[in-house]
Amino acid sequence: MSSIGVHPRITKRHPDVTPDDVATAIRGMLRYKQRSSGEWLAVGLDGRGRLVELVYQYDEDDDFFFVFHGMTPLSGKTLRELGLER
DSSP states (O other): OOEEEEOTHHHHHOTTSOHHHHHHHHHTEEEEEEOTTSOEEEEEEOTTSOEEEEEEEEETTTTEEEEEEEESSOOHHHHHHTTOOO
């Protein structure tokens, strides 16, 4: 099973998003895309049924996700980038 690290800045900037919410959203990713910078952008469901916006690095060798951005609600930019806008 994958390991997941969550940057503490996420909960400082978004106190309504816990590390557990982020980990659950990573496991419940609905859409994801690798950016040209190498980082990944994703949208996933947390344990409360909320869509969470995630930006992370993934180390395939160690099967490790390091999430350094996580928030809800989703930004318009994320919706457009992932092709989820109406």
